[in-house]
Amino acid sequence: MRVLLVGCGALGGAIAHGVTKMHGASLVVHDVDHAKAVKVARETLAPVVKTLEEGLAGADLVVEAASQAALKEIAPKVLGKGIPLVALSVGAFGDAPFLDAVTRLAQEKKTRILVPSGAIGGLDALRAAAEAGLDEVTLVTAKPPEGFGLHGVHEPRVLYEGPAREAVAKFPKNVNVAAALSLAGIGFERTQVRIVADPALKANTHTIVAKGAFGEMTCRVENRPSPENPASSHLASLAALALIRRFVSPVQVGT
Ligand SMILES: NC(=O)c1ccc[n+]([C@@H]2O[C@H](COP(=O)([O-])OP(=O)(O)OC[C@H]3O[C@@H](n4cnc5c(N)ncnc54)[C@H](O)[C@@H]3O)[C@@H](O)[C@H]2O)c1
Structure with a gap:
């Protein structure tokens, strides 16, 4: 399962390290700030792509860990190709017309938007x-x-x-x-x-x-706090990894 990570900052870096250890997943990384993608690529030995379009070719799952603006920009491109999208900049869905548009597109393309639970449980x-x-x-x-x-x-x-x-x-x-x-x-x-x-x-x-x-x-x-980023909760990156693992694994446990 080829996972394209979009956004190699504090959260993306932690996710990249986790995905490379995940059985059944192979990672490709991308960041508009190419130097950040290269840094994470060096640490994880993952291939790096310069453009989103290059990364989408052959991707089975895209993980957005960039920003609300980035999510709004990439979601139509990812879903439009029928590729499922894990969205971390969840606040963007507070924009009701955006949520409606991407929900319709995902339905039309028979794909899915996946939202991890972040730093909360239950x-x-x-x-x-x-x-x-x-x-x-x-x-x-x-x-x-x-x-x-x-x-x-x-x-x-x-x-x-x-x-x-x-x-x-x-x-x-x-x-x-x-x-x-x-x-x-x-x-x-x-x-x-x-x-x-x-x-x-x-x-x-x-x-x-x-x-x-x-x-x-x-x-x-x-x-x-996250060991990589004290401003964020450790559980947030772990929740994203658990969601990716659930997607990659043939067996799903829990509701
Ligand atoms: N859902 C959750 O549990 C959760 C938890 C923490 C953070 N977040 C969200 O995740 C996002 C990233 O957080 P962070 O702390 O890693 O931020 P960060 O600033 O450390 O990293 C963001 C990275 O994304 C890159 N980027 C920006 N726009 C891009 C684009 N269009 N294409 C590719 N790369 C792009 C930036 O260059 C940067 O390297 C934020 O929106 C944040 O609110 C979600």
């Missing part, structure tokens, strides 16, 4: 629960105040409470988790997000609370 149970209808879904993102550039905060402080649609615009650093949760559950308008600066915390935490016909669920993940 999307398997949430998706199962959604089959019977969900009444409410809330994401509580809590971080030490310094994570928001705040100092001298002695009590937990709610910085935002409202729909995911507005949260992704106001807190771009939390955009990917809020967007993945919205897509998996009840959409950007109905998903509620609460963002809290909590001085009692040492790590960033994401808690999902969902209620519906199935019952109630709470899933809390306490994230460690």
Whole structure:
């Protein structure tokens, strides 16, 4: 299975290292900043391509780890060739016309857009629960105040409470988790997000609370920073790798 990685920055680098160790996958790398692609290619011994078009020839799966603008640019080209796309810049799907257009294109070309769950857990149970209808879904993102550039905060402080649609615009650093949760559950308008600066915390935490016909669920993940990129959660690159492995593997476990 030939995997084309588009974007060789902090996240892409971590994904590249994981994919090269994955049985059944072979990696090709691309970045508009060719020097970045060459660096990752040297570390992983993967071939490098200068243009997206060159990379698409023979690709079985494309992994975008570049930017929202890049995702909007490459998605029609990738899906238009019938190639499945793993999208990491999930916040781009907050743009409803873009989401509609790429969904239609994927359907037309009989291919798929795959969105990893990032630094949150519980999307398997949430998706199962959604089959019977969900009444409410809330994401509580809590971080030490310094994570928001705040100092001298002695009590937990709610910085935002409202729909995911507005949260992704106001807190771009939390955009990917809020967007993945919205897509998996009840959409950007109905998903509620609460963002809290909590001085009692040492790590960033994401808690999902969902209620519906199935019952109630709470899933809390306490994230460690990525060894390659302290600004991002380690689980985010691991979630992308798990999704790629699921695609490459003949056996799929979990919902
Ligand atoms: N879904 C998740 O769990 C998750 C987690 C962390 C980051 N992200 C997202 O992944 C993306 C990458 O994050 P990062 O921290 O690696 O950023 P980064 O800035 O370290 O790396 C991005 C790389 O993409 C390259 N690039 C930009 N436009 C391109 C294009 N059109 N074609 C090819 N390459 C292009 C850049 O040159 C750069 O090397 C961001 O959108 C970020 O929000 C998603």
